[in-house]
Amino acid sequence: MNFSNAALDLASVREQQERDALIADAIAALEQPGKTECVDCGHAIPKARLTAAPFAVRCIECQKLHEQEKYHR
Structure with a gap:
């Protein structure tokens, strides 16, 4: 399957957002x-x-x- 650069960029952004959300959840858990x-x-x-x-x-x-x-x- 061939992805355009825009699709790969979007996937990369979403992956980073998911990673950031998991990190934020972990930090919140540590503070509780x-x-x-x-x-x-x-x-x-x-x-x-x-x-x-x-x-x-x-x-x-x-x-x-x-x-x-x-x-x-």
């Missing part, structure tokens, strides 16, 4: 305090996880599932 209970399963988030990721809102197992669903759609 985490939870003590997982937002998905309700179980306590282990102290070790909260120490490593104080912004965490999910336990490790639920976070893995969340990422699999998010990135494998």
Whole structure:
């Protein structure tokens, strides 16, 4: 498939916008305090996880599932 320079430029701009949005989301998450209970399963988030990721809102197992669903759609 042959793309024009304009189409490639537009794709590049959109890709950068998506990347910027993900970075902004990550920064916002870092600035928010985490939870003590997982937002998905309700179980306590282990102290070790909260120490490593104080912004965490999910336990490790639920976070893995969340990422699999998010990135494998």
